Amino acid sequence: MKQSPATPLPAPKERRRLREDRSLTQADVATRLGVSRATVRSWETGRSAPRGRKREAYARLLTAGPAHTQAEVNARQEEITPELVGAGTGAGTRTGTAREARSADRGERAAGGRKRSARAGELLAEDGDSGLTEPSLTPAQAFDALYAFCAPALVRQAYLLTGRRELARESVERAFQQAWYRWPEVAVDRDPAGWVRATAYEYALSPWHRLRPRYRHPEAPPAGAADRALLDVLLELPPVYRRTLLLYDGVGLGLPETAAETEASTPAAANRVLHAREAVAARLPELASPEDLHWRLAELASAERLRAAKPRTVRWYGERRAQQWTRAAIAFTVLLIAVTALTLDTAPDHYEAPLSPPETIHGLPPRAAPGPLSAAELRLRARLRSQEVSGPERMVPEIR
Template identity: 55%
Template sequence: MTRSTTDEAAVPPLPSPKERRRLREAKSLSEEEVAAAVGVTRATVRSWETGRTSPRGRKRALYAKLIAPEPAVKPEVVKPPVVTAEAAAVVAGPVAAVPAAPDLPEASPLPEAPPAAPPADPPPAPVSDTRSGAEAADERRVSPAEAFDELYARTAPGLVRQTYLLTGRRTLARESVERAFELAWQRWPEVAVDRDPAGWVRAAAYEYAMSPWHRLRRTHRHPDAPPTEPGKRALFDALLDLPPAYRRTLLLYDGVGLDLPEIAAETEASTPAAAGRLMTARAAVAERFPELADAAPAEQSALLHDRLGGLARAEHVPVPRPARAVRTGSENKARLWTRAAVAGVALLIAVTGLTLHTAPTHYEPPISPPERVGGVPPRGGPQKLTAQDLKLQKSLSEQLAHGPERLVPQLE
């Protein structure tokens, strides 16, 4: 094993890219400060926080130490000593007859020990007696399907209402949430260890719901009918008039209750950009509601939270499918895509083999097509002399007249 491999193994695993950015902003560190401390450029730090690359070697150790959260000091819990009934009677005397408070549960009576000599090594108390009920419940093993079903039952209905406020389309909201949970079940080993599984699913649902490709679908081309109540209808129209990024930021801050660093990490924007979107969205909504414009920022956030919640609860949003159906649909889609990939690879191999089998083994130049050629006299046979031929014939005749005599062979 090389030295670099040993150093990487000694460094604790880095958190997810979104968690890296949250930890950096929680310590009030900028990208330039982290880059200067680690010895890289700002673009490299940004690629680490977006998940495109990961640090290695010495830089990985420095980066992990730089963004490591502060260890929380837990107060030591002092357990009260177990007092038997006989000891309480001896110590308290007449006061022991006072009844116990009704809020506290009575301790189970302990069996009296027989009068015998104490053993040299007393046996340890069984674990089941010293363990509390909460610890026993935490140690109970939960299957992945049960954990997924619990997350789905706790977050899916509210997430459908949030997505409806984001898109204004009930069917698209339900489809987005179900699609996000299907994706979460396909990547459940990653989602289960995430710091905020509900936030992971929420981000996936919002990204799917805000996709511009839904405009090409006839069912999602136009938003649903607005609410009939004037106040809720005005808020509904004000939300849909906002750009999608501003609407999402307003919903996450005043509707869900996230902080600006968390919103910036989820929307893949900087914290100042998220704050600017929030202020612009609030100003646009406050123009239609005078009571929001005159309120303080804290009171304005509380009013928006109440009105957004009232709008989401007042509208009839379709209930998502059961968790078992979502898991089954995710598995069927994964199985279908796997079979399609295998079929595509098999088809590609067959076409390649057929091409290799039918391809020629040597090159045969193609025969050029025939062309008509002009200006070439035909072979043999008398033909009419042209003017140039006649001129040449005359010139030759005149030159022979003044030249040497021809030699004529004679018979001897």
């Protein structure tokens, strides 16, 4: 019995592009096909492929014409939030969508803002899962999956924290290198994305960067005047206020989660958010609403073309740095052993009594130095010099 040929499917990257062209989210595709969102994510990353009727329905959904329903349009408008908290798409389409949404009624925008915040939390949790519990993935594949889902958003978040593009990329790469070095611990963590995010934030906000020559001078500001103004306000905030505001109003974490990640109490985190909002509203009154601030943070993050390195490159540099530190530790240990051996070889092996301190001797006449000759001594010396040099006469014995 011959089996019918499987329905052809586009490449994994093409599947995602076709879904986005139809203004569909992964949740929409999962609802239509009756599968989980993690399954759709696996299809788009190439880790798995649908079979049977699911494959046929998935192929029809991707190859169908663009959707025009109001629900799908609204879902597409919400895609600006993943620019800040998860995997995103092109910046130009989302920026235009954000501008259209800002021109809508304020009440609808407030309701949409709450919905986008919930969507941000879901996407962040989706990034944190990243299929790490699948037993078929090797550690390198699980790390690459976590990096692919979290790195683009973390680079944009680090840029909002520092205002420096190179430092943002370096912070994310260092965080993932440390995650790869401690992968057995990170892989079983309840929130791997949060672990990496906290590490990247700590590195990005380190005060020691100001001592590095490459970071002594400011980088070029964003092109838009509104973006420059918002970034200047953010950079004027204290680092802890900036981090709390980004986590709560940018990423969309809850207040307890924000307090836990910033190592503060919940009332302290709430006060930081309020003070940061007041500082932003004082300079930019149009961002007094938290929903408007949320949208503007997402727009500012998506306006910059920030690209993260390849996961294989990050893993390679992380392993190389770990090897260098290991070799340095071994060399230091060998040097310490050699110095210790030399010290043991040259150190005295018995007790030597110290010399007694000198003492002054009394009762001896002082040593007199020769003084000038007197007149009699001078005459005697002259007479002796005038005589023969042969000396006194020799005594000759007489024979009797």
